[in-house]
Amino acid sequence: MAVIAAVTPAKPAQAPVVFMAGGPGADTFDDIPFLVDSGLNKDRELIIMAQRGNLYDQPDLACPEIDRSNAQAVGLGYDAQEAEQLFLKAVKDCRDRLTADGTDLSAYNTTQNAADFADLRTALAIPEWNVYGYSYGSNLALTYLRLHPEGIRAVAIDSVAPPQVVTLPWTWGSTAEGIDTIFDACAAQPACKDRYPDLRRTLTEQVRKLEARPLTLNVPPPSGGKPVKVVLDGGALLNLIVAFTPRPKDIPAALEELANGNPERFAKARAAGSVQKVGEFAHGLTNSVACSEWAPGYSEPDVLKAGRKAFPGWPDTVLAQVPQLPFQYPACGIWDVADRASVQRVATVSSVPALVISGTFDVKTGASWAKGVARNLSGSTDIQVPGIGHWVVPQSPCAQSVLASFFARPTAPDTGCVDGLEPEPFTIIPR
Known part of the structure; x- marks a missing residue:
């Protein structure tokens, strides 16, 4: 775990931001430069914790065997x-x-990941905090909000992977x-x-x-x-x-x-x-989540059909x-x-203020899926940033501005910069 101090000294009562990384399996600490450059710690502390099974955890679910096979492939x-x-x-x-x-590989799943973050807030004696997660981290953040809503001031999710719909065939859409x-x-x-x-x-x-x-x-x-x-x-x-x-x-x-x-x-x-x-990448965590939560109920023919x-x-x-x-x-x-589909594929319904961020060029978590998530979050603001792909905030100054205003005023973020945005020009090669 790491705590990144606020650049501007924060007021004592100002709630920190806790970050939930993507993957599952990516090295969370590698993301710190992107988060700092995006202003996540501009005026409040930023708390970083690797999900169970990631690099530096015990046990670490890295699979050097898979890294080497991927290099050969x-x-x-x-x-x-x-x-x-x-x-x-x-x-x-x-x-x-x-x-x-x-190692019990079935113990590495989104429910347990969410419980770990709930335990972290209690251990640090933080009355309330803000949550920011992207990609699989959005899935984790929504699960955390559903199962452990206490102490959550606001939730921002970026490049949304909705727990209720994420399956292996879903990726094709x-x-x-x-x-x-x-x-x-x-x-x-x-x-x-x-x-x-x-x-x-x-x-x-x-x-x-x-x-x-x-x-x-x-x-x-x-x-x-x-x-x-x-x-x-x-x-x-x-x-x-x-x-x-x-x-x-x-x-x-x-x-x-x-x-x-x-x-x-x-x-x-x-x-x-x-x-x-x-x-460095925890392929074991990827497999434990994918095989318990995304694969069950479908088969290879379903992937082909999709x-x-x-x-x-x-x-x-x-x-x-x-x-x-x-x-x-x-x-x-x-x-x-173990099959965990029935306990994980559940929509999160909440009135906690939420910011739902998507990039229109996202080919991993399609932007349209975020709308269904936003409908279940009665206090949500839903934005789509044109011309941006997966993990929007580090790539978009506008998204950074919206996120900062959301954490400052969760019920009334300033989304004005999104209006009129267009994708940047594509590269044109001479004839």
């Missing part, structure tokens, strides 16, 4: 049998190592929504529309082409170093877009270059995966894999944790 087809075997062996090796030490919004924004800018007149067709053609005939290339990672072998197929292309590599403003240009025989932007982004920070609905006509080999979570169902068969 860039040289294989995204959905290739060899990639699956490599990944599943890493999952088994990690599980075997953790459980040999007596978010992916399609975000990509469609990016393409629509290009069509609304005359220069972009003129240069890239049919991005949907271009993307579909490239996914089909690469899935049928993957490219094998040797390229250096963006961080430099020796060239590495990468395989760029349809699944890899789609997942690079979901990961925002390249950035949304560069996606039309990158697709145009790819269609004209220049795959460099995507290939270098794929090569970045060969440089893994071994042991993919076909989102992207009609795309190859089944691409659509069969959950975006960003390939081979998750067989991985869950290995991870073997």
Whole structure:
């Protein structure tokens, strides 16, 4: 745990902000620079606590085995049998190592995470505090608000993953929504529309082409170093877009270059995966949450069905894999944790003041899903920031301003800067 002092000395009664990170499994302390740069501690303390199982916790649910398999996988087809075997062996090796030490993998879930934060407030003797969470942290914040509302002054959630709807098939709808919004924004800018007149067709053609005939290339990672072998197929292309590599403003240009025989932007982004920070990401926490809360009640055919609905006509080999979570169902068969879907997939209904923040270019947690959450929060303010992707606040000075005004006046935040905002111009490559 860390407490970041307020830049401007706060009044004694001013409630601090507690942060809930995304993932699940990301190193919470890595996010501190983004939070400080976003002004979260401008006039109140910022409290940081890693979720159970993260880096520096005991036990730490890191899986170096998975990090190493992911680094190797860039040289294989995204959905290739060899990639699956490599990944599943890493999952088994990690599980075997953790459980040999007596770790109960079913004890790592959102309910327990929420209870930990409730215990933290009590331990620190804080009468009330503000909560800010993004991505999975929004899911955790909503669960925390539902189960432990006492002492919560206000809740801000960013890039919302609603507990009641998040499942593995659900991810396809978010992916399609975000990509469609990016393409629509290009069509609304005359220069972009003129240069890239049919991005949907271009993307579909490239996914089909690469899935049928993957490219094998040797390229250096963006961080430099020796060239590495990468395989760029349809699944890899789609997942690079979901990961925002390249950035949304560069996606039309990158697709145009790819269609004209220049795959460099995507290939270098794929090569970045060969440089893994071994042991820093808690893949074990990801698996414990995904397998107990997101996977139950659905199956691999349900993922494929959702993919076909989102992207009609795309190859089944691409659509069969959950975006960003390939081979998750067989991985869950290995991870073997208790089904918690019925206790976790519950909407949070509350009158506690809430700020719901979404980016229109978010392809991981589609902006439209936040509206359903906001309807259940009677004291909520719901904003969508145009042209911003996943985790809005660090990317948007306007969102930072709204968040600051919300914590100052939770029932009447100033959202005026959102009016009239438009996505920045897309990158235009010369003809």
